[in-house]
Amino acid sequence: MTAVDLQTWEKKAAEIGQGLSRFVAIWGDASGYCPFVHLATRRKGASSAEVINLAAPDRRFPSIGAHQPAAILMERAIFDMHGLIADGLPDTRPWLDHGTWPGSRATKPYKFKPVNGDGIHQIPVGPVHAGTIEPGHFRFSVNGETIVRIEARLGYTHKGTLKLMRRASIDHAAKLTARISGDSTCAYSFAFALAVEQALGVEAPARAQILRGVMAELERLANHLGDFGAICNDAGFPLLNAHGAMLRERMLRLCAACFGHRLMMDLIVPGGVTADLAHGDEAKIDRELTIVSTQFERIVEVYEKTASLQDRTVGTGRLDPAVAELLGCGGYVGRASGQTFDARRDMAYAPYHDLHFGVPCRDIGDADTRVRVRIEEVRQSSAIILALLRELPDGPIQSPRPPSTSPREGNAIVEGFRGDVFSYVRISNGCIEDVFLRDPSWFLWPALETAIEGNIVADFPLCNKSFNASYSGCDL
Amino acid sequence: MRKTLIESVLFGSLTEPPPAITDQEKAELVSALDRAAHRRLGRSLAIREVDAGSCNGCELEIIALNNVFHDLERFGLKIVASPRHADVLMVTGPVTRNMEAALRLTYEAMPAPNYVVAVGNCACTGGVFAESYACRGAVSKVIPVDLRIPGCPPNPISLLKGLISLMD
């Protein structure tokens, strides 16, 4: 990380505003004598993120959110967490802080953005929803059936995870990392492990690198298969949900059989992996993937040929490619709206750096396109797993971790199923000094708010599911 | 599509036999339950789930209860949309302070008699988040808990065993 002065910081902010640098994350660190703000960015074509560091002795810093709306929520969270003020931030309402924890800075009742007009009324939904999903509040302003504006109010699952990680041992911090967003536990652990390994100057053994890729792709498959069904369910077609859920269950059972945990929690750790494939497991994976792929193609065919289902998904919840670009949306949401970033290819980390694979991208941006991108990713993930298994070398699955005395830092970007997960760590004496983990959902929630405008209330669950942003991932 | 539908009917069922519960497991699971309430609720329970700050791992496994392998509803167990229709409240997560009020309100909205089931290590003890400024920890610190199903997350079979024990 490079320490910068105010001038350089402001130059960087302008660069982000002009699109020369991509905004990745911003977070605060007020644990020491002098508070700091950290900014991670990425240049087009660069295969790593760049982190800069600004001292904020008077607890203020020039806002990045003033140049780049994607940073607004994170800067609101920085004030909630550390009391650091972003000068020029267009929206200064609290975000994670609901006024419930000791030392809270949220003193006033939360105000939603005003919506004016004849006949507009509001529908408050959540935080407890009708389905088995995560908690969050949505404020709909509607005119008849049509949504004029929706505003998400999140933070309900804020667990103080980052604070628990600071000063924790690397192993304990790895456990917490695996529990930031359960559906992406492999992606998070992967990103954290790479950052720690960069900081300590170690590499996972070749066998572990391949196994990490297999786990990450199995996680992607399980989520895509389950969500494909769930999206169809929200479009009023439960038959495909039954099939999607069945295929997901098959994948989870395969994970349990091969690696000992259905969601593969705590398997990827700094230095390597904690579970190995036994003799015969490769054949098992191969067999299961063949069955699942065949059955998946059958339900895709049903999706393709059912006009009443496509009537619900085509044209629904369209995310404008310009907005996706502005907010830096990644994953299937970004790639269905003209974005091409895929960390597996563009960050070229092991084991993907040796593989050749296409990145499916489209630009129509509606719920149907997001489904189609995920269909292609299912096909691709199965192929990647088989290709990786062919390369699986013998050998150890963990490298010894060298001790760290002086502070060292590392960062990584890893492609999870819903988009790129960024991780940053600073380590000293075997303990975490500073850490940040950025979920792709930070950019997906604001994107969902824009995509929903002009849709009808009844299509909200469908739009929401087609984005499938994580609550816990960005509530932290 | 017709082909898929017809095959679904002819292919036979993927649903598996119910998990066996040992007497000892049963005794542990039902020890805290009120028998009178149990008689009134009979062999059918409506379940409402509240995520009180989970990482969403527990939700994924609760959702898996409804897939064809586990088929929750054959046991008379149904996940419902409102606490007002529910006999059982399943709670996940280390009760974040931001969810505490919503959890209480949901609990109070349930008709009596009812059961509360803490699902997952977080809900049982606070799990890895127990020490956080932002969490209350175990669900039992906020509302009375009748049954705990530990695990991170508990797999669907553990969940089924626990829920079935509520009815036996």
Ligand code: SF4
């Ligand atoms: S018990 Fe585990 S899976 Fe469940 S919410 Fe807690 S951390 Fe997530």
